[in-house]
Amino acid sequence: MSFAHRLRRTLRTPLGVAAVAAVAVLVLVAVLGPPLAGPAAGRVNTLAIDRGSSAAHLFGTDNLGRDIAARVVVATRLTLELTLLATAVGLAGGLLLGVAPAVLGRRAGRLVTAAVGVLVAFPGLLFVLVLATIFGAGSTGAVLSVGLAMVPPVARLVQNLTASVAGSDYVAAARILGTGRFRIVTRHILPNIAEPVTLFTAQMAANVLVSFSGLSFLGLGVQSPAYDWGRLLNEELNRIYVNPVAALAPGVAVVLTGLVFSLVGEVLAQASGRRAPHPSAEPPAGAAPVAVAPAAPPGTLVRVEDLRVSFPGGRTAVRGVSLAIGAGEAVGLVGESGSGKSLTALALAGLVPHQGEVSAATLRFDGHDMRADPKLGTSLAMVFQDPMASLNPALRVGRQLAEVAEVHLGASRAQAAARAVQRLSAVRIASAARRARQRPHEFSGGMRQRAMIGMGLMGEPKLIIADEPATALDVTVQRQVLDLLAEVRRESGAALLLISHDIAVVAQVCERVVVMYAGLVVEELPVADLAGRAAHPYTRALVGTVPTMTTDRDVALATIPGRPPEPGDRLEGCPFAPRCERARHRCRTAVPVLVDHGGGRRVACWYPVTETAELVQEGTTP
Known part of the structure; x- marks a missing residue:
């Protein structure tokens, strides 16, 4: 889903409507204010000097008898023009310094980064005053002072975003192909950081407005005969005890306009939030090969192909899951903590947390394309x-x-x-x-x-997703909850997706088990095959960690050595290889794809275990 589409959708919300209305009013005042209110704002009337608020003069008059309300309206255009100009200066300078480390050599890039770090540490208000002293009083000097003071924070943001994109594989590939640095910046870096930079700029405009008005209030900004809100506030400040409305009117205008900028920033923030699934979304760098689900039989309720869930910073928690759930079927999703089970279920339900990006080649529920419209109503229940x-x-x-x-x-x-x-x-x-x-x-x-x-x-749900529904319960209550889920499924005919790290719990309720590891499906098999026919070493290790009534209590429980990879880790081979006794050279260099293993089973392993298989000897050619 493109940013423009998400923005249009956000603008239809109450927040978006309020933002559009506020911006429209502000634009109308800026455009129509000078021609309509200009004569009243410039008319000197010595008979109406320093009048208070009245029907003829809403905010009273100044020391020359000019209407203050009209002057506030007329000042809107100049105030907005100078604010937007200073914002443009800050944005342009920030972009130049921000992308400079990616364009310059390593030594020059470090020098720029260090310089930006020093400037960011310098107090902003003091920086503005120093620059205003250098450039002198006047509109031009104020624009340069405020704009240049905004360059360091923008540059720091752009540098951080650029660094995350510049380390991507597609940027490295572009460099290998001989693409010039300038083209890399314009084609690969800037388009990928445009949304957060735009959001930050909208929010920065409110700070620019306050800073610019502050300079004019101090006499360092707009000079007579021109005037903006800050200068009007300065002129009427000495009358605040006589006619408070006259002194507060330009200040209220600054505050309200700042709120409009913040409102626009909030709308952009919502539009830049979690991306909706998109059929053409490219897999992130370092993603595992796509494992396509087998052909969906009639009565398939859920069908997912190449499901990926990633978060900012290159962290991919689900790396290409493909699965199918039949109508009325009970499927267990098992794996250690952090294997991506819950995020897979949340992606099916359209509940991935904010900033999570979901993509899938296919994501269908009951014949409904979830990528086009994620609304499910009561057809899906989540426990x-x-x-x-x-x-x-x-x-x-x-x-x-x-x-x-x-x-x-x-x-x-x-x-x-x-x-x-x-x-x-x-x-x-x-x-x-x-x-x-x-x-x-x-x-x-x-x-x-x-x-x-x-x-x-x-x-009347057609699918019940139960995410660790019995983890925090004692054994007796756990059994009651599992029996209840099985009973509900029988009576309602709903399919069940049971998520658990406990493979024994899943075996009590489900007919089929999907095993996940490091965001990938590594095996799929019937529950009846768990005990003796599991083909993936990880599945066998999970089964081995579950004690039974015949387990020797004098022997320590089996454990799986090591730890799973982090979501941000790049997969160079089989993710389970560092913990697997069967791992060979091929396991460490190539990621296995989920393939059919017979008997309704699928496995992603270069050396799957079979009933009669022996361990491959060290040094055997793959």
Whole structure:
């Protein structure tokens, strides 16, 4: 989804409408103010000197009898022109210094970076006053002073953004191909940093306005006979105890216009937030090869191909997941903490946190393209790991369930309340009518989790995503919650995606297991094959860490040595290779792709384990 499309969508929100209206009013005042209010602003009337506020003169008159309200309106154009000009100076200078390290040699680039660091550390207001003394009083000197004072913070931002982009593989490839430094900057760097720089510039304009008005107030900015808001504030300050409105009018204009700039910046911030999935989104540098899901059989509810979730700073948490979930099927998503399980589920539900970027070649739910419209209504239910954080502690549980029916099903308040009690009873909460009137802190952990399941059932979900639904519960309650999920699935016919780091929990409920590691799917197999037919060493290691009734209590529990890679790490080979006893040279140099392994299984491993396989001897040619 392009920035222009997200901006148009943001402008249709109440915040966007308010920003457009405020900007329109400001532009109209700046354009029409001088021709309409100019005569009144310049008319000297010795009979009306220093008059107070009246019907004829809204803010009173000055020491020459000129209408102050008209002068404030006329000053709008010059104030905005000089503010925008100073902002342009700051932006241009910041861009030049910011991209300089990427264009200059290493030594010169370090010198520029160090110089910017010193200037950023210098107090901004003092820097403005020093520059104003150098350039002298007047509009030109004030524009240069304020504009140049804004160069260091812009340059520091651009330098940081440029450094993150300049280290990308596609920039390195452009250099190898002989692309010139200037073209690299204009073609590869600037387009990728345009959005945050634009946002920062909009927010910086408010500071420029205040700084410029401050210089004019001190007599270092606009000089007579011209005037801006700062000069008007200076002229009327000595009358603040006689006619406060006259002195406050230009100050209020500065504050309101600064708020308009901030409002525009907020709109740009929302438009520059999380990117919607886009079919043509390119995979990030260092991404794993694409593993395409097998052909979707009839009745497929969810189909995902090449799903990626990344965050600023080059951190990719999901690196190309492909999977399919059939209608009514129970699928388990397992792996260690940080393997990307929860983010994969959040991407399916359109709930990836702010700044996360989601892309997928295919992302369909019940025949609906989630990339075009992520709205799911009540067809998808989400059960989170911590129900206490998901339930509002200030609201009664029944009321929170009822809101789902009111918003999504159009039910009346009474109908929604009755349905909430019914759903609480359906998830085996005793005395449901009484419990519906209680708050979450009055529920036990298991009851809160059941209430969350009941909230998901307020509609008629086709898919239930349960993210670690029993992690914080004791064994007995954990079993009850898992049995409840299985029962709900049987009665409603909904598919279930159960996320857990505990492979034993998944084996109790699901029919098929998808194993994730380092943001990748490394194996997919039926639950019945977990114990003896798992082909990936990581899956076997997970199974081996689960104690059973026959486990020797005198022997230490099995563990997996090492730790998973970080989301920002570049995959040079199989991500599990540093922890795998079967790893060979090929495992450390090439990332395996998820391929069919027979019997409804898929595995991403160069040397998968089979029933009769022996370990490959060291030195064997791959």
